[in-house]
Amino acid sequence: MTDYKTVFGSLEDYAKGGVHIVDDDPKYYAFSNIFEVASQAAPYEKIAVGKNLEYVLEAIRAEGTSEWRATPHDEFALVMDGTVRIELFDPTAELVDPSTGGSVTLHGEPEGNPMGTVTAQRGHMTMLPAGKAYRMHCDGVGVVLLQTIEGPDTVYRWADICQTF
Amino acid sequence: MTITDEAPNQLGYRQFRVGGFTFSRDEYFVTVEWPTGNHQMPVDHWLRCVQRDVAWGFFYGIVNFDSVIGTMNHYGTVDMFAGRFNEAYRRAEVDYNETFGHDELLDCFRAMLSDWTNEGYDPFAAPLETGSAFGPSSGNNDEAVTRRRVVAERMVGVPGDEPLRSDDSGFPVNRAFADVDQGEPEIDAAPGYEDEVCSFNLFAYLSRSDVTWNPSVVSACKESLYCPTTEEFTLPVIHGNDRVEWFVQISDEIQWDVEDRDTGAKRARVIMRAGDVAAMPADIRHTGYSPKRSMLLVWENGSPRIPEMIAKGEAPVHPVDF
C-alpha cells in the first residue's frame, strides 16, 4: 500500500502557490497565505484574508494572552498552527448589541461566570458562542483562522497580503 | 414528469425523459438528446456529475457536466441546458434551455442514478477506491448514491447538531490520511455549560470523509458557511459561480483551471497549497485537480439574495477592491 504523507502548513514551514494568469487580473483572486499573513502580524491583530459582503475570515497570530472580546453571534476559531487555550466567559450584562456584526474589545475583566476552557491544537475548531466573551492564550506563537462578520477591529491589508502581478 | 415507461434496453438500462431531454446509456456512454442536438459523455463521468448535482440540490449557480451540458440553479426552479455556456453552440443558435421545478429534475436524476449505477461503483469515491461504472446493468449501489449531505446548524459536534465521525459510526480514516492526528481538543466545561463549550478536531473529521468533491456544512456564522471537503482526482463538474466563493487550502495541493463563465475562455490557473486562500470571482467557472487526497475548505455566503444583488450591481463580481 502506498504511504501517503499529508502536507499541512505552519509558520515555520509553508510553500505558497499562486495565480498563473492567462487573461485576467490577479487581484480578482485576492490570493494570500494564512501563515505568511500571521508571520507578519502583531499578536491578535484580526487581518481579513477573505471577505464575502459582510462576512470575513480573519487570520490571527496568537501570541501571549489576548484581550477579552465579546461576540454578538457565533464565531468559530480554527487553530492552524500551535496550541491555543481559549477561555469562555458568560457575562452578567449584555456586552455587545446582538444585532451588530463582529466581536468587540472589552476593557478589563468582564463580570459573570467562567464557562470553561478549550485547549486546541492544529485542526481543532472551537465555537465562540453568541452573547459570550472569550480570550485566547498561546505560550509560543500560533495561528487561528476565525469565521466571523466584519467588526470594529477587522484589519484590511489586501494590497500588502495579496498577489498583485 | 419523468417518463421511464419504456422497457429497459438490451443491456438492462432504462431510458429517461424530462421535458425535451432524453437520456440513455450503453456500456460506456450516456447519450443526451434534445430538440436541436445530441451529445455523448463517458458514463463514469456522467454519474459523478449527476451524483454531485443531486447531493447539492443543484448547488450555487451553474453545474456544467462538460462544455455543453449542465444545470443552473434558481433556488426553486432549475434550468437544464445544452450549449448555453458554449460560444459555438450559441453562435449557431443550437443551444437549448428548459426550466424545471427543482423536484422534477431532481427526481429524474435520482431515478437515473439508481438505475444506471452498478453494484460496486460509487460515483462519490476516488477512482482508486471504487469499481467500474461500465458494462451491462448489474445490481445497484443505492446505499452509496443516496448518502445524506452533512449540514450543521451551528457546528459539527455541538449537542443535537451533526455528529462526529468514528470507526464505530462507519467512517474509518481514509488511506491517504492515515498520518492525520486523531487527538481531540481538551475541553474543560464548568457545570451547566457543557452544551456551549464545544470544540472538535476538524482535520480528523475530514480525514474520515468517505466521499470526494462534496462540500458539506460544518459550521455556520449566520449565512457564512464553512463547507470543507476532501478532494482526490478531478472535480467532475465545471462549477460556474453565481456569487464570489472562497477557497482555503487546508492540506496538500489543488490546481484549478479558471475559465470565463459564459464562453469557457481560459482566464487563469490557480495553484493552491496548504494555508493558501483565494477567491473565485462571480463571473468564472472552475474545475480542480488534486493528485493526492487533500483537504479543501470551501467558504460560501449562502444568502439567497446574492444573484439578484449581483444582477442589480449591489454585490461585487470581484471579492475585494484594493
Ligand SMILES: [Fe+2]
Ligand atoms: Fe466552486
